[in-house]
Amino acid sequence: MANLLYLTHRIPYPPNKGDKIRSFHWLKHFASRHQVYLGTFIDDPRDWRHAEAVKKYSRDALILNLPRRWATLKSLTGLLRDRPLTLPYYANARMANWVRELADAGKIDAAFVFSSAMAQFVDPRWELPKIIDYVDVDSDKWRQYAASKPVWSRWIYRREGEKLLAYDRQVAKSFDLNLFVSPAEAELFKRLAPEATGKVDYVENGVDLEYFQGGREFSSPYHPGEQVFVFTGAMDYWANIDAVRWFADRVFPKLLQYHVEARFYIVGARPAEAVKALGRREGVVVTGAVEDIRPYLAHARLAVAPLRIARGIQNKVLEAWAMGKSVLATSMAMDGLDLGACFPGVERPGDGLQGRREPFPGGSPPPNPPPNGGRAREGGRERPSGHPPASYRASKTVGKQPLASSFSVEVADDPDVMADLAIRALTERDFLPRYSAGNRRFVEMRYSWERHLERLDTLLDVL
Secondary structure: OOOOEEEEEOOOOOOOHHHHHHEEEEEEHOOOOOEEEEEEEEEEHHHHHHHHHHOOOOEEEEEEEEOHHHHHHHOHHHHHHOOOHHHHHHOOOOHHHHHHHHHHOOOOOOEEEEOOHHHOOOOOOOOOEEEEEEEEEEHHHHHHHHHOOHHHHHHHHHHHHHHHHHHHHHHHOOOOOOEOOOHHHHHHHHHHHHHHHHHEEEEOOOOOOOOOOOOOOOOOOOOOOEEEEEOOOOOOOHHHHHHHHHHHHHHHHHHHHOOOOOOEEEEEOOOOOHHHHHHHEEEEEEEEOOOOOOHHHOOOOOEEEEOOOOOOOOOOHHHHHHHOEEEEEOOOHHOOOOHHHHOOOOHHHHOOOOOOOOOOOEEEEEEEEOOOOOOOOOOOOOOOOOOOOOEEEOEEOOOOOOOOOOEEEEEEEOHHHHHHHHHHHHHHOOOOOOHHHHHHHHHHHHOOHHHHHHHHHHHHHHO
């Protein structure tokens, strides 16, 4: 058992959003094997009620307040110092002194950093194992942000991407192991930082398979008759904001025209003003924070993940699959997932899932809604070539057990194609079914936390 310094940029509890899910499972696992010294920040005042729960996993913990407005103002000093804005955002003298005192007292045998912003508190000269979990290649995410922002502000997003990559490359040199959330993220970083190739690896996310089970009885949060397309996630996160706006603007109006009971539910805490505004539209419901997202997934017709900005593995997709839910997504939302386990020879959507086409069974949906707002009439129009595919179904045998005779996920980047797929789901019971045992089996086989924690131990044990 070692004394492990564990630094996270946000309190790793409760495990209810992307980074907290991963950082909490690391903390819980480390606490079972080591004496943990936890240093972290709280940027949401509501999270202070979880401070005592987190301390139970550590021998000692320093939990500091991080006011978002003050941190944002402080981050601007990075412009004067030729540094990424991320560093001064999290810079904190008290955190630095606490870490230094632990090191000087000989209380640290190894350091594990979650998010490169926290690497500033680790002395690169320390002669002890130093591991960092970047999770995603955030510098590339900033580059994606730049493409979707107003012209006048793009430069600052591009600058952050460039400066953060330079900093991450510097960190990678001084750390013994640089982890990412997927093979795709690890390979991308190797290309961007070739000098660190030999010290880059990955440990994927998992799903709490006991918690996310679709077979349980949940009371429906929806009104009778509603045909719900549900999106789950933290709704103050720009990538999620962009996703729901795109779906509400470009996809959902066609669904509502076709089926009067179609509903788009946006389920997640801290909805931004742009998201709240969507809730004033016909058929769109913004819930804000909910106690339990499982009923919303269990009773929805489909889970949707229309992300146009994404890196790494999307927990919202894994959680929906664990609930046995069919998913309608963009290719970006699927990037990083090991679809090769279901589609032999295909590693990522761009490697083969995109590019096929098939006609809408019985023809495309009619251009105008039928009188009852219900089923499409038959016709013969075929989807134009060049559009993303309509269906990805495959079977694979693992041992003697079939993984998924019907693995239910649809991928489309064109809004018209995505709308057609959603309408098809409304008219055909077996197309993207309400419950997919294949999706559940896939997650059980490929994305259990136990499996990935074993891999983490294997990587750490050789240091």
